[in-house]
Amino acid sequence: MGILRGTYLSYIKAEKICFTYNPGKPFINCLDIELKTGQFCSIMGPNGSGKTTIGKLLVGILKPSSGNIFIDGNDISKMSLGHIGSKVGYLFQNPAFQIFAATVFEELSFIMTLKDYDKDYIESEVDRVLALLHMEDKKFSSTFSLSYGQKQRLALAGILLNKPHYLILDEPTTGLDILRKQVLAAVLKELMNMGAGITVFTHDYEFIKNFGGRILKMDRGVIIEDRIE
Amino acid sequence: MKTVLNDFDVRTKLAIAAALSTIAVFIQHVYVLCFILFLSVLLSFLFYGNFKKTLRATRRLWYIFFAIVVLQSIFIKSGSQLIAVGSFSIISAGGLLKGAEFLLRMSIIIFTATIVASSSYREVVQGIVQLKIPYEIAFMVSVAIRFLPILKEEFSDILTAIQLRGLDIKKIPFKKRLKVYSYIITPVIAGAVDKAQKLSIAMETRAFRAYPKRTSYLILKLAARDYIFLIFLFIFTVAVFISYYLFGFPGRIL
Secondary structure, three states: OOOOOOOOOEEEEEEEEEEOOEOOEOOEEEEEEEEEOOOEEEEEOOOOOOHHHHHHHHOOOOOOOEEEEEEOOEEHHHOOHHHHHOOEEEEOOOHHHHOOOOEHHHHHHHHHHHOOOOHHHHHHHHHHHHHHOOOHHHOOOEHHHOOHHHHHHHHHHHHHOOOOOEEEEEOOOOOOOHHHHHHHHHHHHHHHHOOOEEEEEEOOHHHHOOOOOEEEEEEOOEEEEEEEO | OOOOOOOOOHHHHHHHHHHHHHHHHHOOOHHHHHHHHHHHHHHHHHHOOOHHHHHHHOHHHHHHHHHHHHHHHHHOOOOOEEEEEOOEEEEEHHHHHHHHHHHHHHHHHHHHHHHHHOOOHHHHHHHHHHOOOOHHHHHHHHHHHHHHHHHHHHHHHHHHHHHOOOOOHHHOOHHHHHHHHHHHHHHHHHHHHHHHHHHHHHHHHOOOOOOOOOOOOOOOOOOHHHHHHHHHHHHHHHHHHHHHHOOOOOOOOO
């Protein structure tokens, strides 16, 4: 996360993307969107408005039927998911999908182990992200015993190990109480201070009021409002 | 998709699937299997009518089947040598025949399954219940049918999630790839156990098995066409077994 605070550089750019779940019924029709580093962006809308679909399109989980998406100037149709993941962190709505190992330490270290990283480096990186997310005391806990909010922060920690320049979070406040939302907001602010760009897909206006920044409103696959707060 | 034979009772369809699959399993003869496959494809078209969907849904299975066919062709040595390096036989006629039998058998099972799939899952469950199979087993079948697509979607999401952690699965060695798959299984199993727990609680709250007998809104009735079809099916199945086991028709190929 080496981008200087205050410099808003285009990082993710979608040009005229279309997408459909059912042939003949376009869900996203010719959408343009540009997300910048160092900026907090909230994409809001009711259920079924296309928020998650756009999030998945922007990180290559779904493929647009037409149009192009660029991450850091690279066409994502030519990038592998692994390469995209090293540039953009994507937090799924359900954190359980992003927790793969039995203990917190193994969860955070297994990708680096598979990549044959040095043991000391792995240890220091795990400690770094755990400190960032205030989870140092959970280092050797079982992932199954974590609360929903802790699982979500663990999933976020796993993403942050890649040092992505941009984070996309899909409904990060679902199932969190007020206190956990405050903890999450504090973590996101810390990441913003480090220069990361963040986009949050949500319909929780109370949560995004903490950040200000850019707010996009969506309805039925179309951006109906784009404003800065 | 609505087809000419779509309105047949689900029990008739289950009987067709059972009869053709049984022939495919017990009779290991390429000519018989080819004929049964032809029948399965024809009936699948008449009942289900969507070949493309079947092939698309099972496309990954076909890769595995072809791989098994190749392995069987290589490891089973009988009959004349077809491909050999020096005196070492790589593919023999017997191996190739066994591979072909396996592929035909699997194709028959898949196509006959599509015949049953032409009925809704509620009809399949009711059909099983009316065949006097305990409701608990029928319910398990319905849960499996209901949750399989969800499990498939979850598996796909989890595979995507692990790659988005910066792991290029295609670029890592095979041994490590197996390790990655072991990590993918953890959230899939945890999710399945979680769903099972929630489902069992939901069932208890809705008084599942509170009474010894259940009534059903949907009652299936066999029509005259079903009886006629079932009689023909019975005669055909018995005739195939008698001709193969008693009269040795068709004869051995090798």
